Amino acid sequence: MLLPEVGATASVLLGFPPPITLSAAGSSKLNEVLISNPFDRPRAVFMLEVSGVDVFVHCINFLVDEEQVSVISLDEPLRDYTEEEINDFASWLGGSYVPDATKPLHGILAIPLENGDDVNLHMSKKVHREFASKLFALSHNIRKAMQMHEDLSQALHRPAELIVGSFDGIKALQEQQDADGFDKLGMRLLLATLPKIFDSLQTAYEGQIVGVFVFNGASQPVSKPLINVMFTSRPSPRWLAETKTPTNTTLAAQVLVRRTLAWITGVVLLIATLLGVYFLLNMPLTRDTLLYSNVKLD
Template sequence: MLLPEVGAAVSVLLGVAPTVTLSASGSSKLNEVLIPNPFDRPRAVFMFEVGGIDDPLVVEPKNALFCKALKNSVDLGSSKADILFPDEEELSTISLDHPLGDYREEEINEFASWLGGSYATDVTKPLDGVLTIPLANGDNMNLHMSKKVHREFASKLFALYRNIRKAMERHEDLSQTLRRPAELIMGSFDGIKHDTDGFDKQGMRLLLATLNRIFDSLQTTYEGFQTSTVKAIYIFDLSAQVSSSVEKCILTKVGCKW
């Protein structure tokens, strides 16, 4: 698929028609990945890009996040993904890329508990404890917060956790309004660093566990307010850095409502 086709898919899931410039080939691809019923639209999309991944980890049988997912190659070229909307007030966009800033050990404990793990505090040095999270393959991943590479990776996960909680709080606020807008949640992650001791593979497994937990939380939050739950689109880039394909999703206001 091309990025414009990804944008068209997002537009349809949010409840609006795709751009009229979509090719016949692009329309055919949409028919392959979308439910044909035009009234069965979640109007909530979680779009996330990950840079520096090992593809076999994404498709391994134990990965519950993708066992029932449709998989397609996406050309992350110079094109942009237009997401059309008739009125900017009818779409709420939430970014998950806000920096973490300072954090407390209470937040580390909350994150660990959220993923079914634990945090062992270092009484001599605050924030330098050991974070232990169970992985889908049966292993435990230990993040030693005293080590720079572990701390930097963990801080990106903490930021993602904090931002997704804010997104769900925003959804609950929007659900109380008379004209609830569609919701587009976008984010990216480039904290996977390739090394020789296997930390990158374990880190990827931990990120996938985090994304799986995020999607479960979104499903639970959104089910209470609408019959169709949130849909997720994940873009995995083999390069070490994200390609900013999520940033290439341009929100375009349509001239008239339809």
């Protein structure tokens, strides 16, 4: 699939129509990967750009309605973290963390891979520590996104949800001279982390979410992100308003009329209730010949 087709797919998954610029070939590809029922859409998409990988892609553009979609960013940096959070992150990935008794936050973080190997992050090394902090930030922002989803799910009109962000940890490793080939191990660690992240999202969203991972080997300007979300706004509905501001005299007259009608209605209902009770209590106890006798019509 081409990148415009990926953006169109994301728009459809969120519950919006694809852009009119989509070609006929692109539409046929969408029909192959999407369920034909337009009412069966997850309305939640997780899009993550991974920069620094040797795959070049152009920018993904797609339109969303700013009043009907909630865009959750994963790019908020993590200012600080504790050894307890490092230990929780290691346990979440099935690894372990051995703290340094001489200096806090300088232990060894060991994460197992699928082939049985372990990736050891020595938090005393600046390269390893900065890469680990980016993983911590991604995990932390994912948890915030799941918490926001829980809050949005309680709303009367639940909006579509787009979780979007980027991970530049691999790119940062490549730009450092003392990385010593650690970028390849970092990539393996990231590929082991992404399935865990998506499994957590699948559980939180009860399967109603689709993940899109875009690997980008080219450096993008800061002002031009790879995933470009363009908002479209509808004309806001307006309530009918009075063309002339009512004066205090007019408001007083309206209140008087409403109170008068309310009192009159109440008095009429009270009189009707009393009369009904009176006639009910004074009904004769004899049988009604019309109700209790057989009526014969000649």
